[in-house]
Amino acid sequence: MEPVVLRASSDLLESSIPNDLKPKAILFKLLKNAGGSMYEKDLYESFSKSNTSFEKQLKIEMDYGWITESSAASTRVVSVTPAEL
Numbered sequence: 001m002e003p004v005v006l007r008a009s010s011d012l013l014e015s016s017i018p019n020d021l022k023p024k025a026i027l028f029k030l031l032k033n034a035g036g037s038m039y040e041k042d043l044y045e046s047f048s049k050s051n052t053s054f055e056k057q058l059k060i061e062m063d064y065g066w067i068t069e070s071s072a073a074s075t076r077v078v079s080v081t082p083a084e085l
Contacts, residue, residue: 006058007037007068021064027057028066040069 008031017025030046031038038046044054061067 004040005037005070006031006040006043007070008032009066009068010036012066017066024060024064025066026052027061031067 006027008028012028014022014025014029014032017028027043027047030043034043034046047054047057058067062069
């Protein structure tokens with residue numbers, strides 16, 4: 001099974017999240033501070049200090065569109081030379 005990469009929505013800034021919802025953006029903030037993406041396992045470990053369920057928190061933030069999911073395979077960089085085109 002491929003590792004899952006979680007990404008903070010690239011076009012979303014923390015300042016655009018309404019103030020009443022900012023306390024719910026815990027994982028989003030962790031992802032932004034980590035450069036925008038992390039493996040799900042690493043994010044889980046970073047979040048484990050909280051007393052909120054990781055799965056519940058992840059669902060909330062994905063429902064708001066603050067976080068997206070992709071497989072590690074779909075995030076690999078591929079370089080192509082002009083001759084290959």
